[in-house]
Amino acid sequence: MKKKTLVLGASENPSRYSNIAINRLASHKQPVVAIGLREGSVAGVSIQKEKVPFEDVDTVTLYLGPPRQEEYYDYIVSLRPKRVIFNPGTENPEFYRLLQRENIEVEVACTLVLLSTNQY
Numbered sequence: 001m002k003k004k005t006l007v008l009g010a011s012e013n014p015s016r017y018s019n020i021a022i023n024r025l026a027s028h029k030q031p032v033v034a035i036g037l038r039e040g041s042v043a044g045v046s047i048q049k050e051k052v053p054f055e056d057v058d059t060v061t062l063y064l065g066p067p068r069q070e071e072y073y074d075y076i077v078s079l080r081p082k083r084v085i086f087n088p089g090t091e092n093p094e095f096y097r098l099l100q101r102e103n104i105e106v107e108v109a110c111t112l113v114l115l116s117t118n119q120y
Contacts, residue, residue, distance in 0.1 A: 087111055
């Protein structure tokens with residue numbers, strides 16, 4: 001099943017987990033959109049700098065630490081994703097509660113592991 005994913009905290013740096021995630025999502029034929037600090041491209045996916053009002057986002061996968069997430073709270077909720085994945089290092093109980101009040105699933109997991117074990 002195709003799950004449009006927003007990678008938040010995307011980077012063109014191939015050693016960054018966000019970059020690896022974009023590549024793996026693309027190789028699994030999942031539709032991907034991305035937002036990062038700088039514009040660029042990974043695996044044919046354009047990285048945007050602005051909070052683009054993407055439609056039909058199923059999953060947001062976070063690669064931003066808690067202090068950097070706060071400016072995206074309202075934006076993520078406005079996208080109405082089914083779930084938000086908090087990758088290692090992005091855990092944020094305050095944000096979990098906000099998302100759960102909006103009936104958005106919180107998953108504390110690693111996108112790369114979920115993909116490699118067919119649990120995505």
